[in-house]
Amino acid sequence: MTGPGPDPRAPSVRRMRWWDVEALLPLEDALFAHEAWSAETFWAELAQSGPSGQRDYLVLEGLKGPEGLDGYAGVSVAGGVADVMTVAVAPTRQGQGLGRLLVQQLVALAEGRGAARMMLEVRADNAAAQRVYHGVGFERIAVRRDYYRTPDGPADAWVMQLRLASTGDRDER
Numbered sequence: 001m002t003g004p005g006p007d008p009r010a011p012s013v014r015r016m017r018w019w020d021v022e023a024l025l026p027l028e029d030a031l032f033a034h035e036a037w038s039a040e041t042f043w044a045e046l047a048q049s050g051p052s053g054q055r056d057y058l059v060l061e062g063l064k065g066p067e068g069l070d071g072y073a074g075v076s077v078a079g080g081v082a083d084v085m086t087v088a089v090a091p092t093r094q095g096q097g098l099g100r101l102l103v104q105q106l107v108a109l110a111e112g113r114g115a116a117r118m119m120l121e122v123r124a125d126n127a128a129a130q131r132v133y134h135g136v137g138f139e140r141i142a143v144r145r146d147y148y149r150t151p152d153g154p155a156d157a158w159v160m161q162l163r164l165a166s167t168g169d170r171d172e173r
């Protein structure tokens, strides 16, 4: 397993707050380009987080301090099914186990909300993300043809699933 790398400071994961959104937008634009979420989308997502909501968003504190985030991730849970909403790691911090760490934390949060399974879609050509998800235990269960619209034309999606330890019989919150 890839560790957090040679940096002596352990990665610090905490809940995303609304004031993190401005700091993460440059990273969002750099990583997701035409699919990047706006600040309004993040705020709408965060409005649904918290104990009584259906979303959990995390950030990875940057090594440069609070003004720079090294990554973030989010999950939605409804009806016993969790959906990975986003996972992002800054290019300078990729390949150090941080993506895996974020996904593992999302799994724990989904289990905490009583989800029985966790789903996601990932571009068929996104080998890095697929590797991270495989490493956490996700399996490909379907391929959705032309699911994504990209500047280079349509792109397929893999649908991946992870069965969780919880039963999923908790009421939808």
Ligand SMILES: CC(C)(COP(=O)(O)OP(=O)(O)OC[C@H]1O[C@@H](n2cnc3c(N)ncnc32)[C@H](O)[C@@H]1OP(=O)(O)O)[C@@H](O)C(=O)NCCC(=O)NCCS
Residues within 6 Å of the ligand: 001, 002, 031, 086, 087, 088, 089, 090, 093, 094, 095, 096, 097, 098, 099, 100, 101, 121, 122, 123, 126, 127, 128, 129, 131, 132, 135
């Ligand atoms: C996908 C992403 C989150 C991975 O984050 P990361 O911190 O680099 O991933 P990790 O260091 O935890 O790597 C976990 C595994 O994936 C592998 N991996 C990471 N980047 C890879 C790459 N570019 N090519 C191949 N494998 C890669 C690692 O080697 C490691 O494999 P191992 O389990 O065999 O050791 C990151 O590349 C990213 O932010 N990409 C852009 C946004 C994105 O595509 N998000 C996912 C949308 S579904």
